[in-house]
Amino acid sequence: xxxxxxxxxxxxxxxxxxxxxxxxxxxxxxxxxxxxxxxxxxxxxxxxxxxxxxxxxxxxxxxxxxxxxxxxxxxxxxxxxxxxxxxxxxxxxxxxxxxxxxxxxxxxxxxxxxxxxxxxxxxxxxxxxxxxxxxxxxxxxxxxxxxxxxxxxxxxxxxxxxxxxxxxxxxxxxxxxxxxxxxxxxxxxxxxxxxxxxxxxxxxxxxxxxxxxxxxxxxxxxxxxxxxxxxxxxxxxxx
Amino acid sequence: xxxxxxxxxxxxxxxxxxxxxxxxxxxxxxxxxxxxxxxxxxxxxxxxxxxxxxxxxxxxxxxxxxxxxxxxxxxxxxxxxxxxxxxxxxxxxxxxxxxxxxxxxxxxxxxxxxxxxxxxxxxxxxxxxxxxxxxxxxxxxxxxxxxxxxxxxxxxxxxxxxxxxxxxxxxxxxxxxxxxxxxxxxxxxxxxxxxxxxxxxxxxxxxxxxxxxxxxxxxxxxxxxxxxxxxxxxxxxxxxxxxxxxxxxxxxxxxxxxxxxxxxxxxxxxxxxxxxxxxxxxxxxxxxxxxxxxxxxxxxxxxxxxxxxxxxxxxxxxxxxxxxxxxxxxxxxxxxxxxxxxxxxxxxxxxxxxxxxxxxxxxxxxxxxxxxxxxxxxxxxxxxxxxxxxxxxxxxxxxxxxxxxxxxxxxxxxxxxxxxxxxxxxxxxxxxxxxxxxxxxxxxxxxxxxxxxxxxxxxxxxxxxxxxxxxxxxxxxxxxxxxxxxxxxxxxxxxxxxxxxxxxxxxxxxxxxxxxxxxxxxxxxxxxxxxxxxxxxxxxxxxxxxxxxxxxxxxxxxxxxxxx
Amino acid sequence: xxxxxxxxxxxxxxxxxxxxxxxxxxxxxxxxxxxxxxxxxxxxxxxxxxxxxxxxxxxxxxxxxxxxxxxxxxxxxxxxxxxxxxxxxxxxxxxxxxxxxxxxxxxxxxxxxxxxxxxxxxxxxxxxxxxxxxxxxxxxxxxxxxxxxxxxxxxxxxxxxxxxxxxxxxxxxxxxxxxxxxxxxx
Numbered sequence: 001x002x003x004x005x006x007x008x009x010x011x012x013x014x015x016x017x018x019x020x021x022x023x024x025x026x027x028x029x030x031x032x033x034x035x036x037x038x039x040x041x042x043x044x045x046x047x048x049x050x051x052x053x054x055x056x057x058x059x060x061x062x063x064x065x066x067x068x069x070x071x072x073x074x075x076x077x078x079x080x081x082x083x084x085x086x087x088x089x090x091x092x093x094x095x096x097x098x099x100x101x102x103x104x105x106x107x108x109x110x111x112x113x114x115x116x117x118x119x120x121x122x123x124x125x126x127x128x129x130x131x132x133x134x135x136x137x138x139x140x141x142x143x144x145x146x147x148x149x150x151x152x153x154x155x156x157x158x159x160x161x162x163x164x165x166x167x168x169x170x171x172x173x174x175x176x177x178x179x180x181x182x183x184x185x186x187x188x189x190x191x192x193x194x195x196x197x198x199x200x201x202x203x204x205x206x207x208x209x210x211x212x213x214x215x216x217x218x219x220x221x222x223x224x225x226x227x228x229x230x231x232x233x234x235x236x237x238x239x
Numbered sequence: 240x241x242x243x244x245x246x247x248x249x250x251x252x253x254x255x256x257x258x259x260x261x262x263x264x265x266x267x268x269x270x271x272x273x274x275x276x277x278x279x280x281x282x283x284x285x286x287x288x289x290x291x292x293x294x295x296x297x298x299x300x301x302x303x304x305x306x307x308x309x310x311x312x313x314x315x316x317x318x319x320x321x322x323x324x325x326x327x328x329x330x331x332x333x334x335x336x337x338x339x340x341x342x343x344x345x346x347x348x349x350x351x352x353x354x355x356x357x358x359x360x361x362x363x364x365x366x367x368x369x370x371x372x373x374x375x376x377x378x379x380x381x382x383x384x385x386x387x388x389x390x391x392x393x394x395x396x397x398x399x400x401x402x403x404x405x406x407x408x409x410x411x412x413x414x415x416x417x418x419x420x421x422x423x424x425x426x427x428x429x430x431x432x433x434x435x436x437x438x439x440x441x442x443x444x445x446x447x448x449x450x451x452x453x454x455x456x457x458x459x460x461x462x463x464x465x466x467x468x469x470x471x472x473x474x475x476x477x478x479x480x481x482x483x484x485x486x487x488x489x490x491x492x493x494x495x496x497x498x499x500x501x502x503x504x505x506x507x508x509x510x511x512x513x514x515x516x517x518x519x520x521x522x523x524x525x526x527x528x529x530x531x532x533x534x535x536x537x538x539x540x541x542x543x544x545x546x547x548x549x550x551x552x553x554x555x556x557x558x559x560x561x562x563x564x565x566x567x568x569x570x571x572x573x574x575x576x577x578x579x580x581x582x583x584x585x586x587x588x589x590x591x592x593x594x595x596x597x598x599x600x601x602x603x604x605x606x607x608x609x610x611x612x613x614x615x616x617x618x619x620x621x622x623x624x625x626x627x628x629x630x631x632x633x634x635x636x637x638x639x640x641x642x643x644x645x646x647x648x649x650x651x652x653x654x655x656x657x658x659x660x661x662x663x664x665x666x667x668x669x670x671x672x673x674x675x676x677x678x679x680x681x682x683x684x685x686x687x688x689x690x691x692x693x694x695x696x697x698x699x700x701x702x703x704x705x706x707x708x709x710x711x712x713x714x715x716x717x718x719x720x721x722x723x724x725x726x727x728x729x730x731x732x733x734x735x736x737x738x739x740x741x742x743x744x745x746x747x748x749x750x751x752x753x754x755x756x757x758x759x760x761x762x763x764x765x766x767x768x769x770x771x772x773x774x775x776x777x778x779x780x781x782x783x784x785x786x787x788x789x790x791x792x793x794x795x796x797x798x799x800x801x802x803x
Numbered sequence: 804x805x806x807x808x809x810x811x812x813x814x815x816x817x818x819x820x821x822x823x824x825x826x827x828x829x830x831x832x833x834x835x836x837x838x839x840x841x842x843x844x845x846x847x848x849x850x851x852x853x854x855x856x857x858x859x860x861x862x863x864x865x866x867x868x869x870x871x872x873x874x875x876x877x878x879x880x881x882x883x884x885x886x887x888x889x890x891x892x893x894x895x896x897x898x899x900x901x902x903x904x905x906x907x908x909x910x911x912x913x914x915x916x917x918x919x920x921x922x923x924x925x926x927x928x929x930x931x932x933x934x935x936x937x938x939x940x941x942x943x944x945x946x947x948x949x950x951x952x953x954x955x956x957x958x959x960x961x962x963x964x965x966x967x968x969x970x971x972x973x974x975x976x977x978x979x980x981x982x983x984x985x986x987x988x989x
Binding site for chain 2: 865867868980
Binding site: 028030031032034061092095096123125126127152153154155156157197198238 | 409410411413414415418419421422423424425426427446449450452463684686687689696779780
């Protein structure tokens with residue numbers, strides 16, 4: 001219940017902004033909602049989880065408020081492996097890149113964390129969609145995340161999307177099981193089909209997660225999995 | 240405030256009516272309504288006039304006083320712009336520039352002298368009402384005999400009717416600029432190109448485009464439409480009747496939001512006699528391309544007792560409109576197979592052309608990336624230099640970048656109309672040199688779906704100030720990879736196509752990617768006017784300017800109307 | 804079909820008497836002028852003698868139409884046409900069949916393409932250029948006259964007993980947009 005409130009707060013703010021277009025300069029206000037990943041994962045060791053990764057935005061060409069949310073719910077234990085919400089302001093800094101800054105709140109099962117965050121998001125040459133973020137947590141630990149995605153058009157409706165997400169910690173945060181160094185890598189390959197224009201695109205794919213270095217050691221100490229491979233089935237949604 | 244202004248205008252209009260000598264035209268009453276638009280495939284709620292979309296054809300006679308009463312039955316503000324009409328600026332129908340707009344439930348009476356003749360159209364200038372169906376046609380009969388003859392006439396209004404509302408389309412484009420582009424290059428085209436051009440050439444080509452983060456398929460932003468002719472889909476088959484040997488005048492109007500059409504009537508030559516409502520020296524063609532908001536009048540003479548197809552394929556080949564000309568009701572022409580050879584933009588369209596053909600090579604300027612075009616070579620203007628081009632068999636159309644992927648070809652290998660072919664039948668103004676030149680770079684960012692002029696969007700831009708009585712030369716430098724139909728309200732645009740005193744008189748000037756195009760304007764209408772790209776979603780995302788004409792007989796601009 | 808040279812001869816005549824009236828008479832016409840001009844098997848009549856003229860018809864060329872647009876003749880009648888170009892463009896007055904006009908239109912399109920004919924003037928020096936593309940014409944054209952703006956010309960024409968004839972301007976685009984008229988036999 002507490003978590004629901006935490007999620008709904010940013011939505012409320014976003015909706016509030018939309019309801020008062022007068023706040024924002026002269027430009028038109030646009031909004032959008034996208035769930036890049038909304039999937040069921042079945043792991044090689046029988047893991048079953050639900051995963052989402054999406055964002056909603058409202059704003060002008062010059063300034064957008066964006067709410068990013070992702071999480072992984074272990075369906076067997078009914079616990080949240082990860083649960084992140086970010087609220088950032090985003091503004092263009094070049095033809096193809098935006099800068100963003102804001103806050104992030106992690107509320108998985110277990111220890112919560114607040115972060116301050118800055119980052120960039122945009123389109124790199126050769127059509128790589130790139131998100132690069134820096135975080136500083138309430139405990140003073142720094143970390144970074146790089147997220148790269150490529151949409152390969154097999155046809156104009158059938159799209160193969162490889163993705164890579166890497167977390168790097170600049171210091172240990174034992175409490176949440178993070179060790180200094182490259183802490184986590186997630187590789188994905190999803191094959192989607194645009195069923196209802198770009199609004200509904202079901203997909204299947206595979207994902208592989210691996211904890212690395214000290215983080216992996218911490219996981220072993222806690223008797224947790226250090227890596228897992230999943231078959232995923234889901235739907236990309238856009239509105 | 241709004242009501243007062245409207246009432247004031249109404250009173251003023253009434254006063255003019257009482258005092259003025261010109262004959263009153265039959266007054267028109269238009270209601271702006273939510274209507275159902277049925278294309279056979281989709282039924283959507285749109286906006287129309289007098290209960291239908293498209294709205295009616297309004298007929299006037301040159302020299303009359305037009306009176307059109309518009310009642311807004313929508314729950315949002317509306318407006319009507321009389322596209323191509325030369326009229327007092329308060330009657331031009333652009334909310335925030337000409338007037339405050341027509342509030343829900345209100346009635347506004349437009350009244351203006353009709354000082355021209357030809358084929359025109361009207362549409363809402365509010366929000367996305369025009370893409371949603373708020374458009375209609377205007378026929379103005381001339382005072383004098385026209386320089387051509389016809390036995391019957393039809394308006395042929397083209398429209399790219401989309402199942403999504405305009406507002407939704409705009410939002411989707413902002414969220415994802417290629418939302419509607421289903422003609423992108425894929426693995427399949429990659430393999431085809433490797434087979435055709437070899438692996439290294441293909442990869443190098445992909446790398447070049449990838450580095451620019453642009454795609455050669457950005458020709459039609461909004462695909463997935465149904466092409467309509469007079470409100471009817473290909474399946475619904477609008478039919479114009481004729482008797483064999485009759486001369487039929489077809490008044491083509493492209494009322495589309497985003498789509499250029501290539502128009503042909505297999506088996507018939509078309510003699511173009513009018514462009515944008517102004518007579519041109521007749522030129523006989525097999526096919527022509529009509530930019531958004533343009534009009535072309537053609538005369539055809541079907542001689543056989545059979546149905547002829549009017550085929551209008553979109554420039555990017557993502558859709559088409561179709562209708563029939565038939566000797567009897569209930570006949571349907573055989574529809575030609577739509578062309579599937581969708582064009583691809585080339586580096587020339589990016590302004591990257593490096594060869595020395597005349598035309599519009601801005602490559603050098605792009606390299607130095609100077610914001611001002613000091614080094615621009617005006618001898619490269621279209622139509623200025625054909626000598627070097629006559630080396631080949633047929634000169635390339637100078638209104639496309641040399642090597643452009645958009646250069647059209649007639650299906651039958653025959654004549655495709657070029658802007659260079661348009662010559663005014665009777666010049667509207669004496670020839671005189673322009674007093675100054677205003678350069679406007681057409682700019683944009685496809686990834687952000689932001690469109691602008693000189694890199695500045697409308698809301699951030701100062702108005703363009705013109706002096707009453709001057710002749711101004713506007714030069715567009717298209718730095719984007721899309722064609723833009725640029726429309727100046729209130730005053731004529733004399734396209735410089737190298738025909739001197741016969742430069743054609745237009746209201747909408749198409750500027751192809753990678754090209755430079757100039758037109759001149761006699762600044763003879765005081766007031767405040769809109770000036771914009773007529774692609775609905777380019778206009779809405781910033782490719783727009785206000786033009787203020789200072790001085791002149793009616794200097795008393797309403798200062799209250801200035802704030803927008 | 805007329806050759807460029809025959810056009811040239813006529814145009815030179817028109818130009819020489821600039822502003823005045825040109826009489827297309829046997830003096831300037833060619834050898835076969837006294838015979839019926841037969842094109843594509845159609846008998847369109849022949850150049851007439853002034854002594855046979857029973858009727859004069861004034862034709863005014865405008866941009867781009869004729870006044871009048873219909874001429875009524877009797878079979879075998881000899882008519883004097885006085886043709887005045889009051890427009891601002893070059894126009895032609897040509898008596899022939901629909902098929903003949905269609906052929907002439909192609910030729911005149913070529914003249915325009917080669918710069919010999921502009922909208923409002925005829926370029927004499929371009930006319931003299933050797934086209935060098937093997938264009939041979941088998942007859943000349945006493946049945947037509949090409950006039951710059953402001954010029955006047957005459958054609959005396961003896962019509963056949965009956966025929967499907969039109970008078971037309973074959974300057975590109977003009978015929979197609981309606982610059983033609985019907986010859987009606989009574």
